[in-house]
Amino acid sequence: MSSGAGQLDVARVRGLFPGLSDGLVHTDGPGGALVPESVVRAVSQAMRVPIADRGGVFASSARAEQLVSGARTAVADLVGAVPAGVVLGPNVTSLTYAVARALGKHWRRGDEIVVSRLDHDANIRPWLQIADEIGMVVRWAEVDIETGELPDWQYDELLTDRTRLVAVTAASNAIGTCPDVTAIGLRAHRAGALVYVDAAHAAPHMLLDITQLEADFVALSAYKWGGPHVGAVVAHPGLLGELRPDKLVPAPDRVPDRFEQGSPPYELYAGVAASVDHLAALCPETPGTRRERLAVSLSAVGRYEDALFDRLDRALRSMAHVQVLGSPQYRTPTLSFTLPRMRPRQVARELARRGVCAWDGDFYSRELFDAIGANEDGGAVRLGLMHYNTVDEVDHVIDSVAALR
Ligand SMILES: Cc1ncc(COP(=O)(O)O)c(C=O)c1O
Structure with a gap:
């Protein structure tokens, strides 16, 4: 071409x-x-210079801060969100468990969640396990076995005024199906439920937009689009501010840091930013912001x-x-x-x-x-x-x- x-x-x-x-x-x-080579180079360059932990008053600590903010900004650009809503972590599975735990503190026996049969287990099991601990009702959105579609009309029957969360994939990593997440999200929001979208498989193939998807949370893994093994969950900072994840007392309480446990892989964060830059530069002459590119x-x-x-x-x-x-x-x-x-x-x-x-x-x-x-x-x-x-x-x-x- x-x-x-x-x-x-x-x-x-x-x-x-x-x-x-x-x-x-x-x-x-x-x-x-x-x-891509640019990601390999970014990671190795980050490791050639001193990186300390964040929060100090010396240069290598400031460098760590820049790497965190570079990765958050890149992931935010990828899904049309703001960097303050980007939680970085090891992978989708661990982050989804962490968000499920934090949300579970607000849920009660008899509350309901809706999961889908189309999803990777990472967007099913954490919800089932927290629901089981609390005594919540689990409802299943089913796949049409012939077509592999996840019909959105079934959510009319699955949602009630007790539904707290709908977990659904933006694309099946097994058969490629892209459900109409926006239609599902609109229904969920009308019922007052939160929407957790697993975009791990979708991200390398389409431009995602958290608002247009009607998603409250979007989960991603950079290794799916050419980045290193780093995951992210993106949400509105205000929503993250309402949640109290398990954390150490001296660790920062601000959002999104509150969700990030321990010392992160700063050098890999350099690779996350480079991997989004790689995607944005696939059509090299394109002008505009990174999101536009x-x-x-x-x-x-x-x-x-x-x-x-x-x-x-x-x-x-x-x-x-x-x-x-x-x-x-x-x-x-x-x-x-x-x-x-x-x-x-x-x-x-x-x-x-x-x-x-x-x-x-x-x-x-x-x-x-x-x-x-x-x-x-x-x-x-x-x-x-x-x-x-x-x-x-x-x-x-x-x-x-x-x-x-
Ligand atoms: C659609 C989907 N969701 C979740 C995951 C799990 O991602 P992670 O390895 O980041 O936990 C995968 C990985 O295969 C996936 O394809």
Whole structure:
């Protein structure tokens, strides 16, 4: 593709990823994306100079402060929020447990939560466990097993005046489905419930906007878009101010610091900022603020990935020996498939032998795969595309799956 404004020059983009020099086809992006050189450099540069903890009056402490604020500002730009609402932490799972604990202090026996069968377990189990401790009612939003959609109309029946929280994914990391989170959020807000959106899988593929999503919390993990292993939960600072997470007494009580336990990985925070800069610079001539550039580049990423994915999806669906799970209308470039006489682990091994990196299993979408019945046979094989994948790679994957007939 040419490198005009708003278009992805994939040859140039691939040159940014040292990991691609292994010559393999990386369709394992949903489990964690490859890391651009700019991120590697930012992390190593941060470690070449002294970094102390924050709160001191000397230069290396000020440097730590800058790294925290750089990472918060970058994540805020990614979801259209303010840096003061960005809580940084180890990953989505730990942060969701922490938020669930903090929210649970406000909930009572008989209160209700709504979780979805489409979600990664990280946006189910923390809520189920806190609900169980308190004696809350859990309601489930179900997936249409044929299409893989999560219909939003069902929330009319699931929400009551006792609903305290709706937890829902912006995109399924297993089958790519993008539910209408805005429609679900509007319903939840009308019922007076909070909305916790897991955007870990969605973030590398689309421009997210916390307000437009009708989300109160958005959970993210930088390693899903080419950053280091750092997670974030984004919320309105006012909402964070109402919550009392477990914390040490001498640790800062201000928001969002109140939610961040212990000394953070400052050097990785440099990589978080660099990874958002990487996304924002994918269409290099684009002018404007980082948020404006993200809007252009992620829209180019979306168009590019959609075309690639369409090729992959159509080809696999045309193969009599392949069963692609679900057929959602709006989706990320991610699918899962099974073959009738081969277990997913065996298929993944065969693909690996042909130079294709692909995950097998349930991808922690345990509830979804149990509902589909896929877990009895070892789950499925997942193929997920990223902005560094190419048509040639997709054709190689197609040929490799065809060869397993
Ligand atoms: C949709 C989704 N949610 C949550 C998670 C868990 O993220 P983390 O590894 O940051 O805890 C993942 C990771 O695979 C994911 O894909």
